[in-house]
Amino acid sequence: MAKQDTSTTASPQRKGLRLPPETGIFVILALIMAGMEVLTGNFLTIGNISTLLVNTITIGLLAVSETFVLLIGGIDLSVGAIQALSGVTAAVVINHTPLGWPGAILGGILAGALIGFINGSITHYINVPAFITTFATLGVAASIPLIVTQANPIPIFSNTFNALGQGYVLKIIPIGVLVMLVVAAAAHVVLSRTAFGVKVYAVGGNRHSAWLAGVNIARIEILCFTLSGTIAGLAGVILAARLASGYPTAGSGASLFDGIASAVVGGVSLFGGSGSVAGALLGAIVIGTLTEGMDVLDLNTYWQPLVIGIVILLAVMLDTWKTGLLRTLMRRLRRA
Structure with a gap:
């Protein structure tokens, strides 16, 4: 009997040993960094890692x-245009109001x-697909800065403001990187440790079941889109501080797709x-590492979108395969 008791008490301990779901993307990041170090011989230097992290702030x-x-x-397709709008807004406020x-x-x-x-309200209450809604607001948010500035950057001469994108804590950690990590940590706590986070996953997992369980779908949807816009606005402010200017075309490049790609590569379905x-943050560092590595290798810039595109495609294919497999298993379990 004693032997049986020992075995039964040991088995729960073995079951408790689980790797975090982010282990896979972390291993991929480590392999990419190791590969870049082998190819360049000087990729994993303090200066290069610091530059990599700074360049990853916006994507992260x-x-x-x-x-x-x-x-x-x-x-949300509007996050890239929001960067331009928020950066120009910050420049106008600091130059033309007493708010500093x-x-x-x-x-x-x-x-x-x-x-x-606005994105969340239109998507939920008017029932316009998020792709269409955010594509429309992308155009609006991208046009307003161009109209206000006549396509001319607005310089920002406040050293305090610019320190947000250019300054360092203890001359080691870039302030922008610290802000990114704090925002990511806060978002992690909100999604994993609060009732709001549970409801977010419930709505995404099965909207109808979440509604039957009493979840306020409108509140969750609008809050998620508002938080998305808020964080994208912060990214635009940090970018404006880094450039010491409100650029009306900021975020018009690949930053939108890099943001979506980072989340998907990092395992967000x-x-x-x-x-x-x-x-998602590890996915951003993967995208940033690939971009930085290709720059260090002096790879033609025309090749860079191709490499990033292949990474995105593989991530989406894997996500689609996993989702299809999960649905098949769920159907079989219900039949059983």
Whole structure:
């Protein structure tokens, strides 16, 4: 009998040993970094890693913002344009109002939050697909800065404001990187440790079941889009501080797709209901590492979108395969 008791008490301990779901993307990141080090011989230097992290700030924040929307089965195409709108808003506030740099930061973030709130409201109450809604607001948010500035950058001369994108803590850690990590940590806590986070996953997993369970779908959907816009607005403010200017064309390149790609590569499902902020942030670092590595290798810039595109395609294919497999297993379990 004693032997039986020992075995039964030992088995739960073996079951408790689980690897985090982000282990896979972490291993991929480590392999990519090791490969870049072998190819270049000087990739893993302190200076290069610091540059990599600084260049990843915008992508990382956009990956976090997209995570909220992707988890409920939506998508936000406006986050790149929000960067331009929030950056120009911050520049206008700091140059033409007495609110100074605090007002500039707040104004830029609120501009992004407003676009996010509009996205969520239209998507839910008018029942317009998120792809169409955010594509339309992308055009609006991209045009307003061009109209206001006549396509001319607005310089920002506040050293305090610019330190947000250019300064360092203890001359080691870039302030922008620290902000990105704090935002990611806060988002992780919200999604994994609060009732709101449970409802977000519930809505993304099965909207109808979540509604039957009493979840306020409208509140969750609008909040997720608003949070997406808010974080994208913060990314635009940090980018403006880094450039010391409100650029009306900021975010018009591949930053939108890099943000979505980072989240998907990091394991956030395009179908909603699964994924994590930690995975999305690791995905952003993977995209940033590939981009930085190709720059160090002096690879023709025309090749870079091709490589990133293949990575995105493979990630989406894997996500689709996993989702289809899961649905097949669920159907078989129900029949059984």
